[in-house]
Amino acid sequence: MSDSFEITPAAAAAVAFVQQPTTVAAGTAFDPAVSVSVRDAYGNLVTSATDSVTLQLTAGTGSLLGTTTVAASDGIATFTALTIEVAGTGKQLTATSGVLASAVSDSFAVTAASAAALAFVQQPTTTAAVLRSAPRWRSACRTLTATASL
Amino acid sequence: MQDAYGNGVAVAQVELSLVGSGTLTGGAPVETDAAGLATFAGLSVDLVAASS
Numbered sequence: 433m434s435d436s437f438e439i440t441p442a443a444a445a446a447v448a449f450v451q452q453p454t455t456v457a458a459g460t461a462f463d464p465a466v467s468v469s470v471r472d473a474y475g476n477l478v479t480s481a482t483d484s485v486t487l488q489l490t491a492g493t494g495s496l497l498g499t500t501t502v503a504a505s506d507g508i509a510t511f512t513a514l515t516i517e518v519a520g521t522g523k524q525l526t527a528t529s530g531v532l533a534s535a536v537s538d539s540f541a542v543t544a545a546s547a548a549a550l551a552f553v554q555q556p557t558t559t560a561a562v563l564r565s566a567p568r569w570r571s572a573c574r575t576l577t578a579t580a581s582l
Numbered sequence: 583m584q585d586a587y588g589n590g591v592a593v594a595q596v597e598l599s600l601v602g603s604g605t606l607t608g609g610a611p612v613e614t615d616a617a618g619l620a621t622f623a624g625l626s627v628d629l630v631a632a633s634s
Contacts, residue, residue, distance in 0.1 A: 458585055458586075458587045458589050459585075459586065459587055517587040517589075518587065518589065519585075519587075519589035519590075544584075544585045544587075544589035544590060544591045544592070544618070545585035545586055545587060545589065546585060546586075546591075547583050547584070547585060547591040547594055548584060548585050548586040549583070549584050549586075550583055550584075550596065551584060553619060556625070
């Protein structure tokens with residue numbers, strides 16, 4: 433039996449998602465935080481890597497907000513405060529780092545945050561009064577107030 | 583109904599009330615759809631009921 437020996441990772445060649453983005457509410461940081469690793473050509477984690485990794489929203493609506501470029505530590509870059517404010521499905525992130533092969537995340541969704549406001553889409557309009565048998569007059573030309581409950 | 587970022591909020595109850603004279607009919611709570619819209623059909627204001 434030989435003495436034990438170590439095989440170290442080869443040169444960094446690609447980035448890969450460790451923690452994929454998951455469904456998140458608008459304006460709320462991803463939990464768990466998205467993380468990306470630096471790998472060699474054989475898929476080994478390059479634990480010595482300190483490369484800067486950048487995330488971009490490359491599919492779906494909205495913008496990726498927060499600190500989108502993070503230096504890897506022990507070969508992994510963790511993005512702790514990323515948010516997206518536009519709700520929707522089919523969103524994907526792309527991770528890049530210089531000349532390394534990039535990675536595209538799984539598809540994820542952003543849901544609406546808690547209700548914050550009401551707005552009339554169609555305002556009430558002036559309507560001719562209608563004579564009823566009572567006789568009483570009906571109209572729809574007063575101010576309406578909308579209230580909400582969840 | 584919208585969140586703080588302008589996204590429609592689904593499955594929430596919205597009701598209407600009238601400011602001013604008259605009695606509103608049809609303003610009972612309506613649930614918002616997937617786009618955050620609550621649609622009130624057949625709204626009317628009875629003017630005589632309030633004054634009689």
